[in-house]
Amino acid sequence: xxxxxxxxxxxxxxxxxxxxxxxxxxxxxxxxxxxxxxxxxxxxxxxxxxxxxxxxxxxxxxxxxxxxxxxxxxxxxxxxxxxxxxxxxxxxxxxxxxxxxxxxxxxxxxxxxxxxxxxxxxxxxxxxxxxxxxxxxxxxxxxxxxxxxxxxxxxxxxxxxxxxxxxxxxxxxxxxxxxxxxxxxxxxxxxxxxxxxxxxxxxxxxxxxxxxxxxxxxxxxxxxxxxxxxxxxxxxxxxxxxxxxxxxxxxxxxxxxxxxxxxxxxxxxxxxxxxxxxxxxxxxxxxxxxxxxxxxxxxxxxxxxxxxxxxxxxxxxxxxxxxxxxxxxxxxxxxxxxxxxxxxxxxx
Numbered sequence: 001x002x003x004x005x006x007x008x009x010x011x012x013x014x015x016x017x018x019x020x021x022x023x024x025x026x027x028x029x030x031x032x033x034x035x036x037x038x039x040x041x042x043x044x045x046x047x048x049x050x051x052x053x054x055x056x057x058x059x060x061x062x063x064x065x066x067x068x069x070x071x072x073x074x075x076x077x078x079x080x081x082x083x084x085x086x087x088x089x090x091x092x093x094x095x096x097x098x099x100x101x102x103x104x105x106x107x108x109x110x111x112x113x114x115x116x117x118x119x120x121x122x123x124x125x126x127x128x129x130x131x132x133x134x135x136x137x138x139x140x141x142x143x144x145x146x147x148x149x150x151x152x153x154x155x156x157x158x159x160x161x162x163x164x165x166x167x168x169x170x171x172x173x174x175x176x177x178x179x180x181x182x183x184x185x186x187x188x189x190x191x192x193x194x195x196x197x198x199x200x201x202x203x204x205x206x207x208x209x210x211x212x213x214x215x216x217x218x219x220x221x222x223x224x225x226x227x228x229x230x231x232x233x234x235x236x237x238x239x240x241x242x243x244x245x246x247x248x249x250x251x252x253x254x255x256x257x258x259x260x261x262x263x264x265x266x267x268x269x270x271x272x273x274x275x276x277x278x279x280x281x282x283x284x285x286x287x288x289x290x291x292x293x294x295x296x297x298x299x300x301x302x303x304x305x306x307x308x309x310x311x312x313x314x315x316x317x318x319x320x321x322x323x324x325x326x327x328x329x330x331x332x333x334x335x336x337x338x339x340x341x342x343x344x345x346x347x348x
Contacts, residue, residue: 005200007227010175012094015090022233025055053243056233063253064221068193073226076233079240081182081207081220082109084098086116086233088203088222093119102141102148103132105156105321107180122320125322130157130287132165138172146233148176155182156329160189168200176228178203183291185211185263187268189247193223200225210229210292211263212252218246221243259348270332276342277330283345284326293331301326304348311344 008016024040043050061072065291078084095118097337102110114121122145124136132150148169152161170177181204184191190329192204203224209215219241222232241275252259270289277296282304285297298304301319305328308315316329332338 023238055238057168057241060249076229077241078220080218084220084222088118091231098303102149105153106151130159145174148177149174151180153290158291164288167263182207186292187290217248266332273338280345297327
């Protein structure tokens with residue numbers, strides 16, 4: 001039986017009592033026209049970005065709260081999801097002591113961050129149908145296994161994990177379960193945000209890079225209990241989200257009709273592309289996709305990848321990843337780009 005969750009049992013000792021850096025904009029927030037600000041050693045001449053940005057990204061969080069139904073004190077923004085993930089490592093994993101569990105093939109940054117933070121990565125491969133191996137995961141976990149990363153829909157396999165398996169893992173795993181939902185907007189499955197309040201050990205990460213078309217601004221989002229978010233706020237850099245990023249994010253979040261239209265178009269094109277790939281003679285298998293990309297097994301991934309490069313089409317060769325022998329990953333492009341891809345594949 002799982003013990004009652006206590007965040008202090010998982011936090012690093014030096015994090016428990018850390019005193020966060022207090023920026024000038026944390027100490028005085030009531031900015032109004034006509035006030036003289038000479039507290040932050042800023043350049044006084046107006047360039048539209050001469051002042052430090054809001055360290056808590058109040059307006060962006062308020063809009064996300066409205067859209068997602070999650071209180072602002074349960075939201076943290078990062079310089080891309082990678083910063084969010086790194087903060088989670090720093091908060092919970094003692095270097096050269098604690099461990100994490102990942103499920104390859106999966107997003108490569110989990111492994112990179114484990115090495116960067118000197119945290120052992122226990123890899124429990126997905127099953128042959130790309131699902132978590134529940135028994136092996138729990139068998140590998142022990143008191144120093146702090147984090148379990150579930151990427152669903154998963155990259156590079158494009159499938160979602162079974163909800164009942166995820167729920168059992170959240171309930172039985174003794175540490176923090178991080179569900180990476182970078183591709184959730186393209187999935188038929190419901191986001192785990194709808195059940196965030198049920199699980200104090202659950203962290204859900206999302207991004208504006210995929211469905212929102214803002215990969216260039218680098219904005220990742222973390223949703224968790226207010227206790228976890230408070231800890232991550234204490235250790236994040238004071239001005240980690242710049243003013244231009246905040247403004248662009250808010251502009252896009254206020255145009256959800258356009259976002260939803262683009263997502264609908266990508267899903268429509270994904271289904272067309274999947275069907276077309278199945279007709280290509282050297283494509284051996286096209287895996288089901290809940291993401292904005294498709295994983296396909298071909299006869300010779302290295303050969304086909306190079307042939308496509310020569311035709312000025314860049315795809316991702318995933319053949320060196322576990323369970324992805326001779327697999328290529330195709331991001332869903334525009335209608336014209338997808339048609340060009342299929343035309344070229346038929347010529348090879």
